[in-house]
Amino acid sequence: MTLIDVRNYYRKSLKNYYSKNEIDFYFKILINSFFNWDSTLIALNPKKQLTILESSKLIKTINNLKKFKPIQYITGESFFMGLKFKVNKNVLIPRQETEELVEWIINDNRDFQNKTNVIDIGTGSGCIAISLSKKKRNFNLTAIDNSDKSLLVAKENASLNKVKINFINNDILKPLNDKTIYDIVISNPPYVADSEIKNIDDKVLKFEPYNAIFVDKKNPLIFYKAIIDFSLSNLKKEGKIYFEINPIFYNSLLTLVESYNKFNLVVKKDISNKNRMIRLMRKNE
Ligand SMILES: C[S@@+](CC[C@H](N)C(=O)[O-])C[C@H]1O[C@@H](n2cnc3c(N)ncnc32)[C@H](O)[C@@H]1O
Numbered sequence: 023m024t025l026i027d028v029r030n031y032y033r034k035s036l037k038n039y040y041s042k043n044e045i046d047f048y049f050k051i052l053i054n055s056f057f058n059w060d061s062t063l064i065a066l067n068p069k070k071q072l073t074i075l076e077s078s079k080l081i082k083t084i085n086n087l088k089k090f091k092p093i094q095y096i097t098g099e100s101f102f103m104g105l106k107f108k109v110n111k112n113v114l115i116p117r118q119e120t121e122e123l124v125e126w127i128i129n130d131n132r133d134f135q136n137k138t139n140v141i142d143i144g145t146g147s148g149c150i151a152i153s154l155s156k157k158k159r160n161f162n163l164t165a166i167d168n169s170d171k172s173l174l175v176a177k178e179n180a181s182l183n184k185v186k187i188n189f190i191n192n193d194i195l196k197p198l199n200d201k202t203i204y205d206i207v208i209s210n211p212p213y214v215a216d217s218e219i220k221n222i223d224d225k226v227l228k229f230e231p232y233n234a235i236f237v238d239k240k241n242p243l244i245f246y247k248a249i250i251d252f253s254l255s256n257l258k259k260e261g262k263i264y265f266e267i268n269p270i271f272y273n274s275l276l277t278l279v280e281s282y283n284k285f286n287l288v289v290k291k292d293i294s295n296k297n298r299m300i301r302l303m304r305k306n307e
Contacts, residue, residue: 025068026064026069029046032084056080106182108182114146119298122299123208126301138158141202143211145173147175148180176189194211243274253304260306265302267299
């Protein structure tokens, strides 16, 4: 079969599932990821003959697309802050909002060139810790997660991106045996209340790890409280905590933070104008 034959077969098989533009878009991602072919190849050389192995690899993928499996889990890779990350069902697919958080942290600490101890809590694929380590050479990163399977992926991503990170399996909801004093604490913790399941895209529910996303509706701020408590012993004065947050819980988070009377809070909106990130600076007292 030629490249265009397979692309046409995609269009025919998936027409009840996706628009033509989406099908063509996925097709280009797949030929690029599977065979490292430029996405313009279909326009430049539509009659390129595929081997049986190449065409069957593409055709087998159609079933996964019919199940609406996210393209990142099909190719096994995702891009974050311009870097490539391996992903599988054990880690959340890195999100654009989280890129905005990382950009904020980079810009907010641009003038600070001294060695900076940073911890990323709930590292998942490692996207926050690894991209910061890559882009801020003075940052010394520790990253924790309570999932061994996530940590395996994160470690692989650190070597793929050639950075050194201190990965530790720790449960942030239990006291940590960590004596390090950090300059910066970062977390994008699970923040969707399980009562919101009905509003969540099927694709997310079916394919992404539940424990990375959902939190008990009776205690939706449990991770934020645990991380603030950890910071009381492990964050230096005038050190900063950066959180990605659920806009729905912004007001209750504000109340929680004020109850400590130890932090100055700044909120930042995401590209959709939602309260998505906060920075807590520890008071110098
Ligand atoms: C929303 S995901 C964030 C993943 C990644 N940092 C990102 O931004 O794409 C939350 C992460 O927290 C981890 N996690 C859940 N419960 C945890 C706990 N009790 N202690 C440490 N990590 C936990 C999950 O395994 C998951 O990797």
